[in-house]
Amino acid sequence: MIMSAVGVFQIFLFLAVILLLTKPIGAFLARAFFKEKTLLDPLCRPVERLIYRLCEIDESREMNWKEYGFAMLLFSGVSLLVLYVIERAQHFTFGPLNPHRFPGISPALAWNTAVSFTSNTNWQAYVPETTMSYFTQMAGLAYHNFVSAAVGIALAIALIRGIARVSAKTIGNFWVDVTRATLWVLLPACFVIALVLVSQGVIQNFHSYQPVYPLDSSAGQQVIPQGPVASQEAIKELGTNGGGFFNANSAHPYENPTPFTNFLQLILIFVIPSGLTYTLGRMTRSPRHGWAVWGAMASLFLAAVFAIYAAESRATPALKAATPAAAGNLEGKETRFGVVGSSLFATVTTDASCGAVNSMHDSYTPLGGMVPLINILLGEVVFGGVGSGLYGMIVFVIITVFLAGLMVGRTPEYLGKKIEAYDVKMAMLSILVFPVTVLSFAAIASVTGFGEAGITNPGPHGLTQILYAYTSAAGNNGSAFAGINANTSWYNSSLAVAMLLGRFFAVIPILAIAGNLAQKKSVAESAGTFPVTTPLFSTLLVSTILIVGALTFFPVLSLGPILEHLQMAARKLF
Numbered sequence: 001m002i003m004s005a006v007g008v009f010q011i012f013l014f015l016a017v018i019l020l021l022t023k024p025i026g027a028f029l030a031r032a033f034f035k036e037k038t039l040l041d042p043l044c045r046p047v048e049r050l051i052y053r054l055c056e057i058d059e060s061r062e063m064n065w066k067e068y069g070f071a072m073l074l075f076s077g078v079s080l081l082v083l084y085v086i087e088r089a090q091h092f093t094f095g096p097l098n099p100h101r102f103p104g105i106s107p108a109l110a111w112n113t114a115v116s117f118t119s120n121t122n123w124q125a126y127v128p129e130t131t132m133s134y135f136t137q138m139a140g141l142a143y144h145n146f147v148s149a150a151v152g153i154a155l156a157i158a159l160i161r162g163i164a165r166v167s168a169k170t171i172g173n174f175w176v177d178v179t180r181a182t183l184w185v186l187l188p189a190c191f192v193i194a195l196v197l198v199s200q201g202v203i204q205n206f207h208s209y210q211p212v213y214p215l216d217s218s219a220g221q222q223v224i225p226q227g228p229v230a231s232q233e234a235i236k237e238l239g240t241n242g243g244g245f246f247n248a249n250s251a252h253p254y255e256n257p258t259p260f261t262n263f264l265q266l267i268l269i270f271v272i273p274s275g276l277t278y279t280l281g282r283m284t285r286s287p288r289h290g291w292a293v294w295g296a297m298a299s300l301f302l303a304a305v306f307a308i309y310a311a312e313s314r315a316t317p318a319l320k321a322a323t324p325a326a327a328g329n330l331e332g333k334e335t336r337f338g339v340v341g342s343s344l345f346a347t348v349t350t351d352a353s354c355g356a357v358n359s360m361h362d363s364y365t366p367l368g369g370m371v372p373l374i375n376i377l378l379g380e381v382v383f384g385g386v387g388s389g390l391y392g393m394i395v396f397v398i399i400t401v402f403l404a405g406l407m408v409g410r411t412p413e414y415l416g417k418k419i420e421a422y423d424v425k426m427a428m429l430s431i432l433v434f435p436v437t438v439l440s441f442a443a444i445a446s447v448t449g450f451g452e453a454g455i456t457n458p459g460p461h462g463l464t465q466i467l468y469a470y471t472s473a474a475g476n477n478g479s480a481f482a483g484i485n486a487n488t489s490w491y492n493s494s495l496a497v498a499m500l501l502g503r504f505f506a507v508i509p510i511l512a513i514a515g516n517l518a519q520k521k522s523v524a525e526s527a528g529t530f531p532v533t534t535p536l537f538s539t540l541l542v543s544t545i546l547i548v549g550a551l552t553f554f555p556v557l558s559l560g561p562i563l564e565h566l567q568m569a570a571r572k573l574f
Contacts, residue, residue, distance in 0.1 A: 007339070026276060033180055033279075034283065066511075068171055090103075091103050102132065115496040117241075118144055141232070142232050164283045189234075190238055203229045207227075225246065269349060305347040308343040309343040345357065352385060366461075373464070377549050379395075380476065381396060396431075400541045402419055433505045434474050437498050438470045438471050442470045445470070461564050465481040467560055
């Protein structure tokens with residue numbers, strides 16, 4: 001089977017909708033964070049003032065980058081500990097909030113989950129519907145879905161301020177940015193989205209789990225989980241969180257019942273990261289630069305989605321031998337979404353550090369499964385997570401203009417700011433956190449008994465399972481090659497460390513860049529200035545991203561999915 005015209009149309013339709021939404025969403029974000037008038041002000045402004053009064057926050061006081069970073073770490077640390085306590089003590093809840101008296105959660109798993117949701121990773125080494133009570137899902141996990149996404153948006157806005165400001169010592173107020181991200185952006189949008197999802201069949205209730213008896217009496221009693229799903233689903237996608245109410249995630253009909261909800265969830269994942277590129281262009285007074293960044297992201301997205309679609313549209317040699325008329329590789333996929341719906345979802349979720357899935361990546365062909373892995377390995381900058389995608393991309397922009405400056409023999413400039421040694425050092429430090437974390441932990445896990453114990457498919461595929469787990473953790477993605485058993489002391493502990501490093505160690509140098517750029521004076525463009533508003537810039541930016549990813553991770557990819565593909569082609573595995 002080859003890619004169909006209908007499938008190709010669906011992909012371009014999705015990208016067209018994202019393109020149409022980019023400007024209005026980006027313009028609204030700019031107005032909300034730079035305190036211009038919006039339609040939501042009459043509703044949100046009184047609540048905002050009340051929050052500041054209760055928390056004794058001076059909204060007029062701005063912070064330098066160190067204060068901003070400290071506030072972010074303090075807020076995230078306290079939130080993490082609160083979630084950990086909720087998980088450990090969930091067996092004390094009762095009634096509608098804990099209809100089945102869910103037990104407390106083990107220390108290692110509770111810590112892993114608390115770190116996961118605090119860092120916007122939402123890695124789940126457990127079965128949600130049998131592990132987490134309604135109270136834990138709502139007061140613990142859903143709360144973090146909101147605030148971790150708000151923190152990501154706040155960090156991106158702080159970096160945009162650093163680029164836009166001239167001779168300034170501050171980059172904003174963290175508490176104000178997080179509050180506005182929650183009140184103006186996430187809460188009102190999720191309220192409407194949840195109602196839309198309910199209208200399509202996504203459940204939202206506090207019912208006890210329902211026992212049923214199938215027509216086949218030999219199957220015995222089955223229990224159908226219930227719960228407040230629609231409210232979780234809305235922020236799960238809009239906040240690029242990805243943690244599902246059910247273990248099957250967006251393949252479960254209670255989370256994703258129709259083709260419309262599937263398409264809507266895809267839109268929600270990309271809409272804020274895409275809109276932030278327009279916010280960047282608008283606030284730096286260079287709209288063309290924002291569109292140039294968007295173009296680079298869109299190019300990488302299209303390359304990835306067509307690579308997966310092409311790989312999954314062809315059945316494996318063994319499947320062809322067993323079923324000559326096989327319609328592509330449908331293993332691990334919902335037939336209601338098919339190959340194209342699954343391929344598009346896999347691309348979007350790994351481009352955007354979301355982690356939600358509507359198919360199992362572990363069942364993809366070797367090359368098909370390698371593409372989601374590469375999407376994360378590139379740094380989660382192809383639209384990326386809410387906020388994190390943009391500030392990750394700007395790091396690559398700085399490296400790109402630095403390289404361009406070397407080519408012409410001039411001090412590199414970015415939107416009127418000279419890029420100097422300090423900026424490049426901080427950019428490289430932020431970039432290096434990710435590969436060092438991924439490759440170090442993957443190397444340890446692949447040669448030790450406690451690491452190999454989680455593998456369910458030995459050989460190259462097993463290495464890919466390990467590599468994907470640490471890539472997903474350090475990239476704050478949360479999706480997985482679901483075949484690996486990660487609910488062990490080693491994986492719970494090491495993956496938690498990888499999540500913390502990937503989220504917080506990588507962002508501190510970015511805040512340092514924001515603070516340094518804000519202090520600089522603006523210089524006029526000259527004949528030697530490399531324009532960052534042209535297709536040439538977008539091409540160079542894409543090349544820089546690919547080269548960094550290819551040179552760093554090609555050796556391990558050649559031992560994992562590439563080797564597995566060669567073995568499959570030789571029919572040695574089948």
